[in-house]
Amino acid sequence: MKLTLDELQALVAGELRRAGASEAMTVATARALVLAESQGLVSHGLSRVAQYSTHLRNGRVNGAATPQVLRRKGGALLVDAQEGLAFAACELAVREAIGAARENGVAFAGVARSHHCGVVVDHLRAVAEAGMVGLGFANSPAAMPAAGGRHAIFGTNPVAAVFPRRGSDPLMIDLSLSEVARGKLMVAAKEGRPIPLGWALDADGQPTTDAKAGLAGSMLPLGAASSPKGAMLALVVELLVTALVGANFGFEASSFFVDEGNRPNIGQAFIVIDPGALAGSDHYMDRIEVLVSEMLKDEGVRLPGARREALRRQAQAQGVEVPDALVAAWRAAQA
Numbered sequence: 001m002k003l004t005l006d007e008l009q010a011l012v013a014g015e016l017r018r019a020g021a022s023e024a025m026t027v028a029t030a031r032a033l034v035l036a037e038s039q040g041l042v043s044h045g046l047s048r049v050a051q052y053s054t055h056l057r058n059g060r061v062n063g064a065a066t067p068q069v070l071r072r073k074g075g076a077l078l079v080d081a082q083e084g085l086a087f088a089a090c091e092l093a094v095r096e097a098i099g100a101a102r103e104n105g106v107a108f109a110g111v112a113r114s115h116h117c118g119v120v121v122d123h124l125r126a127v128a129e130a131g132m133v134g135l136g137f138a139n140s141p142a143a144m145p146a147a148g149g150r151h152a153i154f155g156t157n158p159v160a161a162v163f164p165r166r167g168s169d170p171l172m173i174d175l176s177l178s179e180v181a182r183g184k185l186m187v188a189a190k191e192g193r194p195i196p197l198g199w200a201l202d203a204d205g206q207p208t209t210d211a212k213a214g215l216a217g218s219m220l221p222l223g224a225a226s227s228p229k230g231a232m233l234a235l236v237v238e239l240l241v242t243a244l245v246g247a248n249f250g251f252e253a254s255s256f257f258v259d260e261g262n263r264p265n266i267g268q269a270f271i272v273i274d275p276g277a278l279a280g281s282d283h284y285m286d287r288i289e290v291l292v293s294e295m296l297k298d299e300g301v302r303l304p305g306a307r308r309e310a311l312r313r314q315a316q317a318q319g320v321e322v323p324d325a326l327v328a329a330w331r332a333a334q335a
Contacts, residue, residue, distance in 0.1 A: 001327050002319040009034045011327065012049055014334040019053035020063035021085065028087035036119045038315035039308035043183025044118045046322065047190070052085060054115075054259050057323060061115055061263065069093045070112075074075055075104035078245055079111045083263045088116035090268055094123050097272040098130050105277030110245030111268040116140065116256050120268075121174035121305070127272050128162045128170035131281060135271040136160040137237045142250040143182050143219045146235065147228035150205045152218040155250035155266070156182050157237040165292070166285040172305025177234040178219035185211045185219075215257055215335035241267035282335055 007055035037045030065084025081089035099108035127134030140155030188211035200214030222230030247267025254261025
């Protein structure tokens with residue numbers, strides 16, 4: 001069944017509301033999940049609705065949370081997500097960081113006591129709209145070992161960046177520091193599909209093609225077959241979003257993929273930079289186009305974010321295909 005984005009957002013919001021999310025939390029979360037789905041990022045879209053709803057019902061998420069700025073100093077600020085779903089807290093952090101960057105040239109906004117934050121680069125869209133450069137980081141429950149290790153310590157710890165352009169879509173970069181995002185294993189497990197070797201290890205530390213075994217084991221860091229670089233980058237992100245902002249380490253948080261467990265209380269961090277404070281906004285905009293032109297000289301180069309933006313626009317115009325059974329179940333529950 002094909003639904004418009006507004007129709008789909010209303011259905012998702014209804015599920016979250018029934019599970020106990022506040023109105024502000026419901027709206028921010030439904031908007032983010034439908035945005036992810038519209039970009040073809042199914043592992044961070046509708047597949048998360050049941051997970052979030054269960055966490056709300058089981059007390060792993062505080063549905064009444066109201067994010068607030070706890071502390072400010074110059075261009076640095078700390079947002080307390082109050083153990084709720086992450087999206088409203090991240091919106092607040094990015095909004096406040098944009099204002100702080102206008103005043104200070106650069107801002108760092110940390111989010112503590114948080115939950116899964118979805119597609120990190122989507123939180124940075126407002127930064128690009130403000131003509132600024134944005135960086136985003138997040139940790140997650142332990143899924144990857146340290147370099148040379150066997151047991152999971154770090155999350156898949158995504159890194160994102162957005163670079164605005166003059167009159168064109170921004171460059172949008174978003175990558176997990178595992179070989180693939182863990183959400184891909186979740187989708188494969190639900191569909192009963194195998195995964196390629198090199199994505200994950202089972203609980204005994206052995207390579208596996210079984211998605212469920214991979215979820216019960218650990219993810220392999222980016223480039224793990226030949227280099228410790230992915231694990232080292234995961235360590236950098238882990239420290240940026242935990243030790244600095246007061247959030248839990250990944251190994252202290254229960255998995256997102258189990259119904260019962262603790263409130264994960266993980267962290268996110270956003271850096272916003274005003275080009276006007278450095279070489280100047282016009283110079284920045286001119287120079288980024290020089291680089292983009294050079295990149296596009298080679299046939300086959302695709303600018304980061306181009307595919308997801310094309311899919312998003314298509315979804316806005318034509319709607320999104322959603323399984324009939326899922327729509328029927330949601331409508332019946334909300335009737």
